Amino acid sequence: MTAPVLCALLFPLLLTASLPANPSQPNLILMMADDHGWEETGFNGHPHVKTPVLDEMATTGLKFERFYAAHPSCSPTRASFLTGRHPNRMGTFAPGWSFRPEEFTIAHLLSQAGYHCVHLGKWHVGAVKKESPVCPGAMGFHEWLSHDNFFELNPTLSRNGSTPERFQGESSAILIRESIEALKRARDAGQPCLQVIWFGSPHEPYSGLPEDLALYHDLPARYPEPVKVTSNETGATVQRPRGQILRERYAEITALDRAIGTLRSFLAESGLRQNTLLFYCGDNGTSPESALGFPHRGAKGEVYEGGTLVPGLIEWPARIPRPLQVRDRVCTTDLLPTLAAIIGQPLPSRPLDGIDLTPAFRGETLQRRTPLAFWEFDTAHLNPEKLLPYIDPTLQQGTTPLVKRMRGKVTRDFVNFRHPPISAADFRGPRSVIEEDSKLVLHERKDGSVNVELFDLKTDPAEQTNLAEQQPQRVEDLQRKLRSWQDSVLRSLTGADYPN
Numbered sequence: 371m372t373a374p375v376l377c378a379l380l381f382p383l384l385l386t387a388s389l390p391a392n393p394s395q396p397n398l399i400l401m402m403a404d405d406h407g408w409e410e411t412g413f414n415g416h417p418h419v420k421t422p423v424l425d426e427m428a429t430t431g432l433k434f435e436r437f438y439a440a441h442p443s444c445s446p447t448r449a450s451f452l453t454g455r456h457p458n459r460m461g462t463f464a465p466g467w468s469f470r471p472e473e474f475t476i477a478h479l480l481s482q483a484g485y486h487c488v489h490l491g492k493w494h495v496g497a498v499k500k501e502s503p504v505c506p507g508a509m510g511f512h513e514w515l516s517h518d519n520f521f522e523l524n525p526t527l528s529r530n531g532s533t534p535e536r537f538q539g540e541s542s543a544i545l546i547r548e549s550i551e552a553l554k555r556a557r558d559a560g561q562p563c564l565q566v567i568w569f570g571s572p573h574e575p576y577s578g579l580p581e582d583l584a585l586y587h588d589l590p591a592r593y594p595e596p597v598k599v600t601s602n603e604t605g606a607t608v609q610r611p612r613g614q615i616l617r618e619r620y621a622e623i624t625a626l627d628r629a630i631g632t633l634r635s636f637l638a639e640s641g642l643r644q645n646t647l648l649f650y651c652g653d654n655g656t657s658p659e660s661a662l663g664f665p666h667r668g669a670k671g672e673v674y675e676g677g678t679l680v681p682g683l684i685e686w687p688a689r690i691p692r693p694l695q696v697r698d699r700v701c702t703t704d705l706l707p708t709l710a711a712i713i714g715q716p717l718p719s720r721p722l723d724g725i726d727l728t729p730a731f732r733g734e735t736l737q738r739r740t741p742l743a744f745w746e747f748d749t750a751h752l753n754p755e756k757l758l759p760y761i762d763p764t765l766q767q768g769t770t771p772l773v774k775r776m777r778g779k780v781t782r783d784f785v786n787f788r789h790p791p792i793s794a795a796d797f798r799g800p801r802s803v804i805e806e807d808s809k810l811v812l813h814e815r816k817d818g819s820v821n822v823e824l825f826d827l828k829t830d831p832a833e834q835t836n837l838a839e840q841q842p843q844r845v846e847d848l849q850r851k852l853r854s855w856q857d858s859v860l861r862s863l864t865g866a867d868y869p870n
Contacts, residue, residue, distance in 0.1 A: 407656030437682025454706030459862035468496035477510025500531025518768035578621025652680030748799035
């Protein structure tokens, strides 16, 4: 038996000796949408999309003005959300790359404090079947109803890693229905509950309920230009008018918003709202076929602001009794340190990239010891045939079907490798670092040289004016800090953070 598999098997056993529940501990519900960019909300000024529930949360709770996904794509951000670490530390380089069994998650943390931990929806950091050493159950969750990747109307989901089953209805509503039932069980058992709810919306391929589509009937005529998207009928890539897909995408966002409203109503009616922390964010920026080009540069898959800025909201009346707006830059890596501070648990003894956000609940300014960095690892130089799989490939095979085909399959498999000795090529890939209002962006050109851009995000949030030539000392300083951070990340990638 390999060490990762043994670790995954032993972790749940260790957690059975966790601390007894503290009745004063809050319920923690952490929600994340799939491909929901910063601008696609009413409260951030979108001209079309209707999000009345999220808008109300933004006016009554805590709104992060500058909330970042740790990566401009989904699997890596999800790994950061769970671990408080940049995904490159654990080899979760891109969509379809799993994380590793030795990682310590928020579910491990909360289980040790007596919480009942539930995962609902998209997983996408490994296979959800119970045999997988990185399924939700192996990574600290007591129960899960999950999908290996994304899903639309009438989703097929796996309950606790068993044979997937089909659920009829709108997918966000289905997840919230499951959430409410799990909250009732935890309440009746006298346990606080951690729920991680990762919606399948609004990731393409798009579909919507008739009543939601009707809200956006005018968009096909407004945006007639063709864009590429997945066909719900064939699973292949097709071209359709942008307005048609925007109508369906926004219908998904509105349905998701309504489902969150159902959860909020339950919390209020059941008396749980006062001491429940309800969190919402996206996992990366708006997908390219749907991005309308404002107010930020770039889209999903890019380290510009449009690729990493997402909505970020918290409601918790017991601790955040008045509306707050936080302008400090925060990130999905900050969730684990924040939860540890809330419940009074020590942090895992390994490098973390996040910080404790609880000072912001009191209106205090947040302090980051190191700059906020983003990095799309360049996997092109890796040769999978010469690398040792970190997890048995049969355990990395997905079971839950989806519409979009990839290499002829309607399921998704995962990879992760034991990394070879670090080389100069490992430092490559689009990357950026933000300190105060300065942002440095580096990209390799095709000839191997590096394109250097420096932006002042205070005066130029759209990243249009490159200041690199005018401020060479600032460029040098940020390059040095970025490289130092990369050194730390690559040391983690080799497995140096894990116990022998």
